[in-house]
Amino acid sequence: MVLKIFFPRCCSVADSGLLVGRWIPGQDSAVVLAVVHYPFIPGQVKKYLSELCSQIQVDLTVLGSWSLSKDGQEEMDGFLKDLSTIFPHSRWLQLSRQPGKRGFACEVVRKNGHAPASDEEDKIIFVHYDQRKVMLSQLHPVHENGADVESSELRAVFHTVSQSEPLFLLDKYDDGPLKLTHWQSDGREASIIVELIKQASVPVCMLLTLLVCWWKRLCSFRVLNIWPVRFISSKLSTCVQAGYRTDHFQTVFSTRKATTHMDFMRKANIFVSFFVDIALGLLLISWLYRENRISHLANTLMPAADHVAKELQDLLEWLMGAPAGLKMNRALDEVLGRFFLYHIHLWISYIRLMSPFIEMILWYVGLSACLGLTFALSVLSDIVALLTFHIYCFYVYGARLYCLKIYGLSSLWRLFRGKKWNVLRQRVDSCSYDLDQLFLGTLLFTILLFLLPTTALYYLVFTLLRLVVVMFQGLIHLSVDFINSFPLFAMGLRVCRPYRLAEGVKFRVLHEEPGAPLHLLMEINPLQCSSVLQCYRIETSGCSSRDSWLALCKKLFVGELIYPWRQKSTKTD
Known part of the structure; x- marks a missing residue:
């Protein structure tokens, strides 16, 4: 049996602690999301994970322990191994890394607390992934034999990482009962300017939405809907373009949050298209x-x-x-x-x-x-x-x-x-x-x-x-x-940040040693430009x-x- 462990590269140098992640249902795979560092109280860890599960609708759990061997940490390693009785699961992963070595050592402990026999031993494959890229990317449907692979293992991994965003709000530098290492531990990706723009955009969007509603109400007057006026306006390109822009203004300036990736991309593409359109128009006026x-x-x-x-x-x-x-x-x-x-x-x-x-x-x-x-x-x-x-x-x-x-x-x-x-x-x-x-x-x-x-x-x-x-x-x-x-915004993402629009992944061997687990590196294949145009037009x-x-x-x-x-x-x- 092959056991695949998707391990984030940002956690490969993390201090010893507990591995937080998810077992993929129906697959012999586990996704590691973060490492919880000592000191911690097991009860607080359980409570924190239960609160997260109720928010994100993803079954997060403690997968096992992580040990980065250092001087004087022998007692810590023994303490982490004993936690398998407090966090019961069908399998408990005990990962350890020796200083100066690229590979990990992995021991799988069954529910009875013993390691499996030699004939029952799992073959371990570590799949290292860039957690930031997987978190921000959108995996598009991959068709095999005419069918969309919706329940694939890879899609479940991407879904788990993207849905676990609240887990990444707490890191090892925060003052709290838990210290975590994940993709944002080296620096939060945040901007005061962006946050101010988000706060100011709400009243601006409400005002613009009100103006668009007044404009549509003005255009809906009965005098403007009689047959000659309606017929002439339908033949004039200017009137058709005005109606088209009005509908898209109402979509872009709506205060309703985009719930799906396609809604967000459609709003972003319309907004960027309108911005570029205005810029080109001002250049024409200046000429x-x-x-x-x-x-x-x-x-x-x-x-x-x-x-x-x-x-x-x-x-x-x-x-x-x-x-x-x-x-x-x-x-x-x-x-x-x-x-x-x-x-x-x-x-x-x-x-x-x-x-x-x-x-x-x-x-x-x-x-x-x-x-x-x-x-x-x-x-x-x-x-x-x-x-x-x-x-x-x-x-x-x-x-x-x-x-x-x-x-x-x-x-x-x-x-x-x-x-x-x-x-x-x-x-x-x-x-x-x-x-x-x-x-x-x-x-x-x-x-x-x-x-x-x-x-x-x-x-x-x-x-x-x-x-x-x-x-x-x-x-x-x-x-x-x-x-x-x-779709100018989508094409900009494809050129500047190709991992944001993923078509699939490719694997390459990162470390291979006889008698040790195989280490692979998962890289994201960007969506083709023709597919971007077809999908986001x-x-x-x-x-x-x-x-x-x-x-x-x-x-x-x-x-x-x-x-x-x-x-x-x-x-x-």
């Missing part, structure tokens, strides 16, 4: 309002808008002629060209009407970056949508006209084959037509077929222009989604494609309106 860049941007915007309008006019005049030598329907080509040219003239008039106010609008819009870079990018996306609204209108007109002709041709094609679409049963059924219906269908089919190339050319050109705008907006939305969802209402590429191509072919980047309809609180 925009330096050297009068707002005026230069406003002076550049109008010539750019005129240039785009002129290019569109030239494109329409090219389509109204013989584009690429194609023979178009002269009447339909003239009607469509003049129709779209009229929209361009309207758009140029609107831009020139707004030109005196462009600089002032940009000056106030630039201030939105103080709310974060994501707000500035969302405003930029909305500005691009407004400045290219005429291109969107051209695309909608061309798509609707092209779709009408495609569906008309498909319906008339079924007429020639003696078929019709059954609306009730959603299928194609056989049907008999008379001569007048066939004559009228043939006439309409011919007209639509010869008008299709002209319509398809306009549809193709404006669809390509629309896709260019959508791709630019998609890049902006992906940038916003990346800032909102990237913040759920957002970001961009997603509802259709596959094949479905999008099909919609483009038949002329249905497409929106490759949509906002997700589901949100996570």
